[in-house]
Amino acid sequence: MNVSAKKHATLAAILLSLATLTACASEPEEDPLEGYNRAMHSFNTTVDKAVFRPVAQGYRYIAPQPVRDRIGNFSDNLGEPVNMINAFLQGDPEQGLTSFWRFIINSTIGLGGIHDVATTAGLKARPEDFGQTLAVWGVGSGPYVVLPFFGPSNVRDSFGMVADWYTDPFTYYLEQDDRIWLAASRVVVVRERLLDPIDDIYDTSLDDYVTFRSIYDQRRNAQIENRFHDFDKSMAAQEAQAKAEGK
C-alpha cells in the first residue's frame, strides 16, 4: 500500500514535470537538451552495437522472411488494442472500429494474429499511440529527448509511451514477466525491420545524432497527419474527378 502510494506520487511528479516542459515547447530545430541528448545518443549507439543490433541480426539469420512475417504480424496484432483506443481518442471512430475488427479477425481467422487476413479484407492497419493522440489534441512536441535504450523521442511522445503502457489491456491481462518478455520481443521485431535503414544512417551521415533527430521529427509528423493512410481513397476521389472533367 505504502509502496504503491509512493509509486503513484513519483509518477505524478514525472507527469507534472513533463507537462511543464511541454508548456515551454520549442521549434523542432531548437534542441535545448542537445548536450544531454548527444551523450545519451552515443550511449545508445554503444548499447545498440553491442546488444540490440546483433540480436536483431541473429533473429534475421535464424528466421527466414516468411517466418519473420508471421512473427511480425503476431506482434503487430498485439498492438491493435492501443491503436484502437487512440483512434477513438483522436475522434476517428471509423479507424477505431477498423482496429477493433482487425484485432478480432486476425486473432481468430488469422490464427492468433500470425496471418494478417484483415488487410486482405480491406481493413488497413494504422499504428496509433498516445503521443499522436496528444498531438491531435493540439499538444506541442516539446523539446527533443533521447531516451535511454528507446532512442529518439520528445517530451510529448515520452509521456505518450508511458500512457500507452498503462492503457494497453495486455499490461493487466498478462503476468508481469510475460508482459516484459512480450515487450522485449517486440523490440527485436522492430529492430530487425530497421536493420537496413539504421545501418544506412550510420554509413552515410556526417552527424548521425542530427540525422536521427531530423528523421524522427519528420516521421512523427507524417504519422500524426496519417499522410499515407488514406492514399487509395484520395486517389479514387482524384480519378473520379478527372473522369468528371472528361479526361
Place this chain on the structure above:
Amino acid sequence: MIRSFVAAALALSLTVVPPAMAGTPQEAQQFIDGVASKVLGVIKTDQTQAQKLKVLEGIFTDAVDIPYVGKYVLGRHWRTASATQQKDYLAAYQPFVIKNYAGKLTKYSGQKYRLKNARGEDGTYNVTMEIIDPGSASVFVDYTLREEGKAYKVVDIAVEGVSLRATQRSEFNSIVNSKGLDYLISALQKQAARKA
C-alpha cells in the same frame, strides 16, 4: 447577344493569357515514370553490379538537379560563403550525393510501383510513388520536381514523409554551426572518397 459576346471574349482572354510555366503535374509524372522505367531496364540487364551502378549514376545525375539541392541544403550558409567555398562545396557535394544515393537504386528488387497524386503548379510539382511489395505494407515515396526550361529535374525525394533534403539541411547546418563550412567541405570529400 452582346452579353454572350463579352462572356466569350472574356473566356477567350482567360485562356490566351500565357501561364508562367508551361508544365503540368501530368508531365512531371511522365518524367518520373520515364526515369523509373530506365532504372528498371538497367536492373534487368545481365551487366555486372559495377556496370549497372555506373549507368544508374548517370541516370541519377541527369534526373536530379544536384547543384540546386546542394545550395538548398546549405541554406543561409550558402549566401555567406566565399566564392571559392561555394565552388569547392558544390564540387564536393556532387560525388557525395551520387555515392550515397545512386547506389540505393541497385537495391530495388522488382517490386511493382504506381505513380499517383501528381500535383503542383508554377514550375514546382509533386508526384507520389507507391512501391507495392506483396506481403508487406506499401512504401510511399514523394518526388518534388522543378521545371527547368523544357526539362524536369528532381529536387527532393521523401521516403514515408522523411525528406532527404530536409534531413541533410539539418545535418549540414549543425556541422557548419559547430565546426564551420570548411570542415563540412572536407568531410564531404572524405565521405565520397571512401570505398563502398
